[in-house]
Structure formats: structure tokens, C-alpha cells
Amino acid sequence: MELKAAIHGRKSIRGYKEDPVPKEILSEIIEASLRAPSAMNVQPWEITVLAGEPLEELRRMNVEKLGSGALPSSDFGHSKPFEGVHKERQRALGFELYRLLGIARDDKAKRMEWTMKGFRGFDTPAMIVLSADESVESRMAASDIGGLVQTICLVAFEYGLGTCINNQGTLFPDEVRKITGIPETKKIYLCIAIGYPDWDHPANALESERETIETMVRWVGL
Numbered sequence: 001m002e003l004k005a006a007i008h009g010r011k012s013i014r015g016y017k018e019d020p021v022p023k024e025i026l027s028e029i030i031e032a033s034l035r036a037p038s039a040m041n042v043q044p045w046e047i048t049v050l051a052g053e054p055l056e057e058l059r060r061m062n063v064e065k066l067g068s069g070a071l072p073s074s075d076f077g078h079s080k081p082f083e084g085v086h087k088e089r090q091r092a093l094g095f096e097l098y099r100l101l102g103i104a105r106d107d108k109a110k111r112m113e114w115t116m117k118g119f120r121g122f123d124t125p126a127m128i129v130l131s132a133d134e135s136v137e138s139r140m141a142a143s144d145i146g147g148l149v150q151t152i153c154l155v156a157f158e159y160g161l162g163t164c165i166n167n168q169g170t171l172f173p174d175e176v177r178k179i180t181g182i183p184e185t186k187k188i189y190l191c192i193a194i195g196y197p198d199w200d201h202p203a204n205a206l207e208s209e210r211e212t213i214e215t216m217v218r219w220v221g222l
């Protein structure tokens with residue numbers, strides 16, 4: 001597949017078929033993605049692939065925790081609310097997604113139901129959890145893991161698989177560590193939901209917008 005076609009074709013998939021993703025396919029995708037660059041080639045990422053009962057357990061835990069009113073928080077603390085233009089972009093995405101899903105602004109129950117789906121990692125047959133040793137500076141690890149994650153999503157797309165980078169799935173990190181056996185000395189960054197897209201799901205019609213190059217780039221010296 002041509003690289004630019006993959007970059008433009010990949011998008012977040014939030015509705016999946018139940019079909020399992022064969023371990024060999026997941027393995028090929030991850031193996032190719034391990035070519036992602038990292039600062040000084042330290043390759044700080046640690047990759048845990050979940051499916052079957054452990055993944056179901058993680059989902060049950062997330063739903064129970066969220067349902068009990070527990071406050072989700074990453075290993076790096078509570079996320080700060082976005083402000084200004086960032087808040088606007090976040091709202092535009094949410095507005096379009098809820099419109100496609102037919103969920104009204106004031107329908108708190110349906111919105112919560114959708115949030116729960118995000119915490120369930122969109123019910124994919126597999127999930128890839130990314131962590132790094134606590135000794136690695138989080139600024140470094142985050143950028144390296146970011147590159148790996150995009151690489152995984154692009155390679156998965158080439159295999160006809162959908163992905164959604166999923167912060168929500170790992171927001172009870174102590175519980176995620178217990179379920180997955182990830183040691184306490186590892187920080188959990190995020191996970192990727194991965195599976196075969198259900199193209200009839202309304203959420204998959206979402207085409208997120210991007211700012212123009214004029215808005216995003218300052219040219220200095222050229």
C-alpha cells in the first residue's frame with residue numbers, strides 16, 4: 001500500500017465485528033512496528049497484547065469502577081481540561097460523533113453508555129497495552145510510544161484492521177496492572193483497541209477534521 005494512502009485512510013474505528021484477530025497477524029503487525037524510531041534507540045515501550053478472558057476482565061473492571069463513581073486517572077495524574085482552541089477542537093469532535101450516533105446533548109444516560117463503550121475499548125477482540133519502565137523519563141517515553149502507536153495503527157490498516165488509540169481503557173492503571181501482570185514498576189501509557197471494523201456502525205462514519213498547514217506551521221528562514 002502506498003504510504004500516503006495509508007496515512008489518509010487510517011482513522012479511529014469505534015465499532016467492531018466480533019471476529020477474533022489471529023495471533024500471527026497481531027504478531028506480524030507488531031513486529032513491523034518495532035521499526036519505529038525512539039530517542040537514542042532505547043525502545044522504551046513494553047507491549048502487552050490482551051484477548052479472551054483477561055480482556056473481558058479488564059472491561060468488567062473498567063465498567064464496575066466507572067459505574068461505582070471512581071475517578072479515572074492515569075499513572076501521570078488526572079488530565080487537565082483543554083482550553084481555548086484545543087477545547088474547541090475537542091468539542092467539534094464530540095459534537096460530530098454524538099450527531100452520528102444520534103445521541104442528544106442532554107441525553108446523559110446515552111452519553112454515559114457511549115463513554116462506557118470507550119472504557120470497554122470498543123469491545124474489540126484484542127487490545128494492545130503500552131507501558132514503559134518508571135525509570136524512563138515520561139516525556140521521552142511518551143513521544144517514543146506515540147511513534148510506535150501510529151506505526152501499529154498504520155500497519156494494522158494495511159491488514160484491513162481497524163484501531164482506536166484508547167486512553168480510556170487504561171485509566172484505572174493499578175487494576176490494569178493486576179489483571180495483566182504488568183509490574184508495579186511500569187507506567188501504563190495507553191492502549192490500542194484493534195479488530196475488524198463494523199462498517200455499519202454509525203461511529204465509523206466519523207471523519208475527523210484537521211487544521212490547515214497555514215494554521216499549524218510557522219516557516220522560519222524559508
Ligand SMILES: Cc1cc2nc3c(=O)[nH]c(=O)nc-3n(C[C@H](O)[C@H](O)[C@H](O)COP(=O)(O)O)c2cc1C
Nearest residue numbers: 010011012014093118164165166167168169190208
Ligand atoms: C493519545 C490518544 C488517546 C486517545 N484516546 C481515545 C479514547 O480514549 N477514546 C476515543 O474514542 N478516542 C481516542 N483517541 C482517538 C482520537 O479521538 C482520534 O485520533 C482523533 O479524534 C483523530 O481522529 P482519527 O484518529 O479518526 O484521525 C485517542 C487518540 C490519541 C492519539
